[in-house]
Amino acid sequence: MADKYLELVNSGFTKNLAKTLGLPRPSILRRYAPGAPLVPGPVLLLGNSPQAQELSDVLLGWGLDVRRHAVGEGKVGAIVLLLDAVATPGQLSEPMLAAGHALRQLTPGGRVVSFSRPALATDTPAVAAARQGIDGSVRSLGRELRGGATANGVVLGERVDATAPSALAALRFLLSGRSAYVDGQFLQVDSATGALPEDFERPLAGKVAVVTGAARGIGAAIAKTLYRDGATVVVVDVPAAGDALAKVANLVSGTALQLDITREDAGKVIIEHATSRHGKLDIVIHNAGITRDKLLANMDAARWNSVIAVNLESQLRMNEEFLAAGLPGLRLVSLASTSGIAGNRGQTNYAASKGGVIGMVRASAAAFAASGGGINAVAPGFIETEMTAKIPVATRTVARMLMPSLMQGGLPLDVAEAIAFLASDAAAGINGRTLRVCGQSLVGA
């Protein structure tokens, strides 16, 4: 499962050998651990935005070293690009070029985060052009960064300030090691709802969370991450996976619920367990999923139907139960996949289910928002799990190399971090969206 190549080019004599031979050298990514600094160096705040001062004050309040101009040769931990006031394509030039000058100073594991406004059909053509241009430009910048540095953006919806709770939470997430494998992505904040946590190290304190498919892989990582962030976790998986599930439950001091989520009453059983044993239900992570890959020409009904039933229909049915129960403030995160966005050979069924999740989330957002909650999706790219370990070695190695930005697969933890962020109250202003955790690649399940 581990990426041996990544280890070899980053340690011992093979590191020097790889340097000499000019082999591609993927970096060890900067990942979050409790107590780690938010950013590995000063933050350079660029761009002309009426909110620059206000945002600068917030960053100073977080204990960051904020600079408004590039200074000397010193290292920079992050560049925050305030492009929300850009109204013509011409106005992009100055801040982007200023960022370009500072890139050499960006430390390994550094971050570029832009703030911008969405390009809408109702905008004037010039405004829409400038705003849409930011999208392409920041994604391209992401592909130019090395040393595990990433470029992402926060898109501020109408009447949402850069200092709205979810905008700040998104900025923090993107600056931190929690977003290690998120690259070239935009988080859109549509409302000023939500609240930043009292303790940024325990943003889920007091929350009761259910994670389906939690016996192994990404699901187990999600359970551990939610627990680390302070949540009480109920882990769910099919009865046949109960032994692995029990181990995860005991690791996170949670409770194990052996349940086939395709059962008609699965939603009811989950609500009953969470409320009777833990008093409430705040968070549901729809992670359970299966693959039954075949070229469509060779696909049979069993493969197609089981994937749709587990990955999509079960979630639709459970969500109806959750809505009917009127659980206040319930936040859900569903697992989509880059296969559901860009397609993947042999996965017409899987991609239908994962594309379906993206559509479901978008169409369910208003209903969950009505009771103070929300629903989003995370679309992992190539993640090193038992499931992807089944991909033949050659295909897997090539798949890793096809990732021009980070040149490696992600870890289950990277997906879990994005999910934990979207599950938090601080992300309440983000609803109906899908965040890719793919290291800017589009390969893999």
Added chain:
Amino acid sequence: MTAQSETPAIRQAVIIGGNRIPFARSNGAYANASNQDMFTAAIDGLVARFGLQGQRLGAVAGGAVLKHSKDFNLVRECVLGSSLSPETPAYDVQMACATGMEAIGSLANKIKLGQIDSAIGGGVDTTSDAPIAVSEPLRLMLLELTRARSTGAKLKAMSKFRPSFLAPNAPGTGEPRTGLSMGNHQALTTKAWNITREAQDELALASHKNLAAAYDRHFFDDLITPFAGVSRDTNLRGDSTIEKLASLKPAFGKNLGEDATMTAGNSTPLTDGASVVLLGSEDYAMANDLPMLANFVDFEAAAVDFVHGAEGLLMAPAYAVARMLKRNNLTLQDFDYYEIHEAFAGTVLSTLAAWEDAEFCKNKLGLDAPLGAIDRSKLNVNGSSLAAGHPFAATGGRIVATLAKMLHEKGSGRGLISVCAAGGQGVVAILEAR
């Protein structure tokens, strides 16, 4: 000045839930698992189900019928290897096939008396990883060798060795005082009560059908945690038929000729497995937001003189039930479920026949009228040992957890448990729905 200490009022002992690993036929899926492996897995599954990680419970009690001498502190070792607090006390219990029932019953008593607030009781057994002892002459020789101090004395001790000493001494199911296996004992009882082959096969078939149906409606989803790749009892044959069972040759009481009715189909196979039950006071359950499935009302042990032929080896529960009913002012018909451990189909049917028999009830139980018949549709409704298998000490925990859940689902009523054991013993119990 000291006031006379008052005995605290008796409180309820509540069954919160249970967990077992699927039972597996001997020398099969769990051939390489030890009692400690299996019992630890059963405890950890229970801990996961009820979120007991790091908790210090009042006590954990259980045991195994077949136990290695190195497992002198089996249950405590399992607790130390589990996710429970290492400050949880634990002790071993051993009462043949009634080990689980005795462990659970005595823990319930401690809870009722207010000595402890929470407990796990259960049992485990493996006939695959059974202890094999060296032969008696070899053991005596080795002991003499340890005592010998001089080289001469050591050589003298070793000179007593004979190749025949190497024959291993594996445990059997034979009764030490009669030399008869349990099956051959039951064969005598089965014949004495005129239990037919057809009736035994029908009971066995019902056990398989009932257990399979319970799995199919997810009844065991919160009672079992898979182990070693097994998620269902490996002895279960949901597709068995009365014809298949009828075609089997007698396995016990072969000397009875035409009257030999006990086959491998209507007798339990040797099985490996483990089970545990979580008990607590009402306060404990409520304080920890845990479910309360049933009250553990009472239990009773009995023993019979099978050595001199006064009674059948496995008939003790018939006596224990009579005494327990009287103490609780109940009749045999006052129950909604009957869980009678199917050591052999013949055991269940002989016990039921005895309760219906006026002479037996008068002469042996000292009753004016027979205890009477039970509604057979209330008997072992989710299957029993003939289908699930019977890892000796683990059977009590399986039955208590299963019955407690059934009663809770029904929402009212009582259940009767009856478990026979080697040595002419038996333990019976009453549970009450919550």
